[in-house]
Amino acid sequence: MPAQQSLLVPAQRDAGASPSPPPGLRLRARAAAATVWYLRLLAVLNIVAVVSLPFREEVHEHNGGEFFTPYLATAGLVSAVLALFLAVVMRRRKRAAWVFNLLLAGPLFVLYVLALTQDRFHDHVFNWVSAALTGLFVTALLIGRREFHAVGDRSNPRLALAVGVCGVLVSAGLGTWLVDATNRAHGGASLTERIGYVLLRGVSVGPLADRVPAVHAPHWVDITINLSMAATSLLVLYACFRSPRGRALLGEEDEKRLRALLGGHGERDSLGYFALRRDKAAIFSPTGKAAVTYRVVGGVSLASGDPIGDPEAWPGAIDAWLAEARRHAWTPAVMGASEEAGTIYARHGLDALELGDEAVVDVADFGLEGRAMRVVRQAHNRVRRAGYTVCVRRHEDIPDEEMALLVERADGWRDGATERGFSMALGRLGDPADGRCVMLECRDADGVPRALLSFVPWGEHGLSLDLMRRDRDGENGLMEFMVVELLLRAEEFGVRRVSLNFAMFRSVFERGARLGAGPVLRLWRSVLTFFSRWWQIESLYRANAKYRPVWEPRFLLFAKSSDIPRIGIASARAEGFLTAPALPSLARRKESRPAGEYTDASSFRSQH
Helix, strand or coil, rough: CCCCCCCHHHHHHHCCCCCCCCCCHHHHHHHHHHHHHHHHHHHHHHHHHCCCCCHHHHHHHHHCCCCCCCCCCCCCCHHHHHHHHHHHHCCCCHHHHHHHHHHHHHHHHHHHHHHHCCHHHHHHHHHHHHHHHHHHHHHHHHHHHHHEEEEECCCHHHHHHHHHEEEEEEEEHHHHHHHHHHCCCCCCCCCHHHHHHHHHHHHHCHHHHHHCCCCCCCCHHHHHHHHHHHHHHHHHHHHHHHCCCCCCCCCCCHHHHHHHHHCCCCCCCCCCHHHHHCCCEEEEEECCCCEEEEECCCCCCEEEEEECHHHHHHHHHHHHHHHHHHHHHEEEEEEEEEHHHHHHHHHHHEEEECCCCCCEEEHHHHHHHCCCHHHHHHHHHHHHHCCCCEEEEEEHHCCCCHHHHHHHHHHHHCCCCCECCCCCCCCCCCCCCCCCCCCEEEECCCCCCCEEEEEEEECCCCEEEEEEEEEECCCCCCCCCCCCHHHHHHHHHHHCCCEEEECCCCHHHHHHHCCCCHHHHHHHHHHHHHCCCCCCCCHHHHHHHHHCCCEEEEEEECCHHHHHHHHHHHHHHHCCCCCCCCHHHHHHHHCCCCCCCCCCCCCCCCCC
């Protein structure tokens, strides 16, 4: 799309690209990729066999008696699900998946080789083809073994065992009841025969279960049993191969190190202070002079903003972060990186798309004079004539009792029950460690609090907007009034620049409204305008533009284009737009939040 541009031109990519890997590494990588494609092909063939009766009968004919089929070719949904899931986790280079495949395919290949020494199996060409395909798969596993280095969660075996036992009990119980209710065989069947039939049907819908003559169930019952077992297998595989949850959050020692880095280099990035969110983890460069902070959401290692610290040490921190992601099979992604950081990330193999622009106001250039500022000037004068006043203080200058009341009001004024914010929100209010933050409190003519703003430090001479709250019964324009008051009085606090809201896809609205804009750009602008009815997309751009800011582009960094949907879902979860319903995650969330922590209700600092 027009607003989503690649960060680096080809020449720059080539200049920062790594040298070609040696032949041995290429062979390993190709062997690992071959195992993935084999599993994908078998998943497709098994699905086709399930839905196509002639093909299914052909597979069944070559899967019994004097014939045997390649690894995982059984014409069953369980095998299809197993092959498909193994292809996914093998693509993520999970070590456990490699071991699982080798333990299944290795002995099977040995069995096939021994079978071919017997005349009964030796004369059938198809058996040789099956053995060759299985052997090639095992060979590819062995050649590419070092490519599968991603580790799983230590609790996976226990969870997989519990899920498997419960799933088999439920599926077998349901299947046994269905078989008992629909069995058309004369004389009936014993409980042992019914259970045996159900377990065999769970493996295949073919003639495998016909070995139980006392049971003759309808075909839909066979399909139901096979589907339930396939679902159980899928859940077991997920529990067995899931990535670590990334529970390590920001500890006290890491926070001290990050604050030290911000003290020396905090002026580089307006989002730097948000690295101190305590639901993030930090990984440092070998020299300790730089760090990347991230949070793992849905298997995505989600970093935000630029690395913290000395730019010369950024590559070391990025390498460490990417190595950690590879080790745990996490998908790496960065939200809201600046162009400088995006360029360095791109040199490490990530691609970039422009997300939008951050509005930065230079205090020295701001004023209410002139026709361009007429709307802002009128709104400011109207609220001031209504008797509203603004008190500007550092958090450290606010008494504890008064701060507790401000936190309570902020919580009461939050728009909706969902707590939002990640990439551009600190996630707490009133913490003693954040004494340099700036609070703006707006009161009406009767002295009743009506709104508040909170800004985090941006180096020594800057502020970055964190929290916006207002009483819905207050005067319209309170946010604009407070922002203007801060900009007019900023020099009292030694502030020279202020970062306001982030405007997603700002360039689309600006360029799409120009004379001569192309049809694709105009269409994209119309789509965004339509969705702006529910989400503050265009309104954020308009609200920021009236302060005549400098627009600083922000980028999304990712490794593969196919990962973008997954990254989008993870970002929405991190920002609070999507909430996982699982109770265990809610429990972890409550346990991991330090006392006094407060989460902002706006992901892009957009709550008006």
